Amino acid sequence: MLQVSYIRENKEQVLERLAVKNFKQPELVEEVIRLDDVRKQTQNRTDSISAEANAAAKQIGELMRAGKKEEAEILKANTGKWKEEIKQYGDELAAVESELQQKLVLLPNLPHSTVPKGLTPEENEVVLEQGDKPQLPAEALPHWELAAKYKLIDFELGVKITGAGFPVYKGKGAKLQRAMIAYFLDEAEKAGYEEVVVPLLVNEASGFGTGQLPDKEGQMYFVNEDNLYLIPTAEVPVTNLYRDVILKADELPVKNCGYTPCFRREAGSYGAHVRGLNRLHQFDKVEIVQVVRPEDSYKVLEEMSAHVQGLLQKLGLPYRVLRLCGGDMGFASALTYDMETWSAAQQRWLEVSSVSNFETFQSNRLKLRYRNAEGKTQLAHTLNGSALALPRIMATLLENNQTERGIKIPEVLVPYTRFEWIE
RNA sequence: GGAGAGGUGUCUGAGUGGUCGAAAGAGCACGCCUGGAAAGUGUGUAUACGCCAAAAGUGUAUCGAGGGUUCGAAUCCCUCCCUCUCCGCCA
Numbered sequence A: 001m002l003q004v005s006y007i008r009e010n011k012e013q014v015l016e017r018l019a020v021k022n023f024k025q026p027e028l029v030e031e032v033i034r035l036d037d038v039r040k041q042t043q044n045r046t047d048s049i050s051a052e053a054n055a056a057a058k059q060i061g062e063l064m065r066a067g068k069k070e071e072a073e074i075l076k077a078n079t080g081k082w083k084e085e086i087k088q089y090g091d092e093l094a095a096v097e098s099e100l101q102q103k104l105v106l107l108p109n110l111p112h113s114t115v116p117k118g119l120t121p122e123e124n125e126v127v128l129e130q131g132d133k134p135q136l137p138a139e140a141l142p143h144w145e146l147a148a149k150y151k152l153i154d155f156e157l158g159v160k161i162t163g164a165g166f167p168v169y170k171g172k173g174a175k176l177q178r179a180m181i182a183y184f185l186d187e188a189e190k191a192g193y194e195e196v197v198v199p200l201l202v203n204e205a206s207g208f209g210t211g212q213l214p215d216k217e218g219q220m221y222f223v224n225e226d227n228l229y230l231i232p233t234a235e236v237p238v239t240n241l242y243r244d245v246i247l248k249a250d251e252l253p254v255k256n257c258g259y260t261p262c263f264r265r266e267a268g269s270y271g272a273h274v275r276g277l278n279r280l281h282q283f284d285k286v287e288i289v290q291v292v293r294p295e296d297s298y299k300v301l302e303e304m305s306a307h308v309q310g311l312l313q314k315l316g317l318p319y320r321v322l323r324l325c326g327g328d329m330g331f332a333s334a335l336t337y338d339m340e341t342w343s344a345a346q347q348r349w350l351e352v353s354s355v356s357n358f359e360t361f362q363s364n365r366l367k368l369r370y371r372n373a374e375g376k377t378q379l380a381h382t383l384n385g386s387a388l389a390l391p392r393i394m395a396t397l398l399e400n401n402q403t404e405r406g407i408k409i410p411e412v413l414v415p416y417t418r419f420e421w422i423e
Numbered sequence B: 001g002g003a004g005a006g007g008u009g010u011c012u013g014a015g016u017g018g019u020c021g022a023a024a025g026a027g028c029a030c031g032c033c034u035g036g037a038a039a040g041u042g043u044g045u046a047u048a049c050g051c052c053a054a055a056a057g058u059g060u061a062u063c064g065a066g067g068g069u070u071c072g073a074a075u076c077c078c079u080c081c082c083u084c085u086c087c088g089c090c091a
Helices: A004-009 A011-020 A027-065 A069-104 A143-149 A155-161 A171-190 A204-209 A235-240 A294-314 A361-366 A390-400 A411-417
Strands: A125-130 A228-230 A245-247 A254-263 A282-292 A319-323 A335-343 A348-359 A368-371 A377-379 A381-389
Touching: A004 A011, A004 A027, A011 A027, A027 A069, A125 A294, A143 A390, A171 A254, A171 A282, A171 A294, A171 A381, A171 A390, A171 A411, A204 A228, A204 A235, A204 A361, A235 A254, A235 A282, A235 A361, A235 A381, A282 A294, A282 A390, A294 A319, A294 A335, A294 A348, A294 A381, A335 A390, A348 A361, A348 A390, A361 A368, A361 A381, A381 A390
Parallel strands: A245 A368
Antiparallel strands: A125 A319, A254 A282, A282 A381, A319 A335, A335 A348, A348 A381, A368 A377
């Protein structure tokens, strides 16, 4: 959520930045400022009436104690009108605050100055491309066929017990999955991230805090009975660990990592391009999250990007890094890098990580602050990234590493899998 | 799931209608003391919003959340949430 004070002071710049994100309702900016004006006036009025009423109540109390009952009664008789007014203006204030809030949450985060204009994924900027794309023989198989051939993943079984998009991993497929989770967590720990194990269901306040609600309500599974959402990413519970928190300066940066399954409804997306592991309703992911000082956040974003790239390099996967254009970025992000690996059998890039700086967009919703050098509270910056999302890594590994003998496990994973080949 | 108790500031904890944003202690910060530290001692120590050019100051709100009673609510009433104890169930 943007800060009203910032919008007021930088209106032109805000409009300019929103245009980069292809925001369709620039008139909301004026509206927010107008509502904030009304809010201030209304609060002013409400406060001064409350002040009068408080003063009168105090006086009555003093008279009562002094035994001057009659005088107190006279005052009491005059206080009747405060009540109605306080109620009326209080309601007005609540109404305008609520209206302001409703408009405010519709405004997406402002994109960083380096974010390219553009509407579609094709307009994302390729920052770098690394690693050689393997040349597979003509008889090379896509991962879903490899998964069947080596009995690694059973999609049909998943359909039976749940539905499409909920695969069952078996044997070496299951072990490889677990190995990657352990490896990614260990690498994150080496990079200074403290591991957390968090709930997989979150309440509405948490969904709001990181920006999924109300914007992406339909993408989350919802447990009606208990009013809880299944997490679409560990970002939600992990970042919300710091909701309503004022951190001491020396507690920054906060660095957490965590493995969780992720649940996404992804309604209406079926077809060849989502075959196999390409898009699932449930998948595993290791997430890294940081809470930092504003002045450090872009340096930290690069550091997190480098961490993700390091993982891909160690796995020996060809990848590229995209700087997302305004139209393809998430609602809450100021700058996002997507990492994609080259899936050799499918001949396409697969997104395996997304690293974002949210600046104060989330912290403003979360009320996540820290005490700066002057001792004043200030909104911190939040960042997160996948390190990594498992299914497409699995897909790429299977496809790119297939040989006549079988599938070669990357060296870094062997200590975790305790086998070198799937054959 | 049943019965009972309770939710106060960073923490412990007092406060059952007014002078309470809230005693006291601990912690923390700064100062004094000390060769240095401990002890001792002094001062300070919530958040948000409004007014003010800003600071100072000042107004309002907040004692789990929301509503109500009252001139006045941390304190009384209602609803919800959460925690603890006992019983039941259970990996």
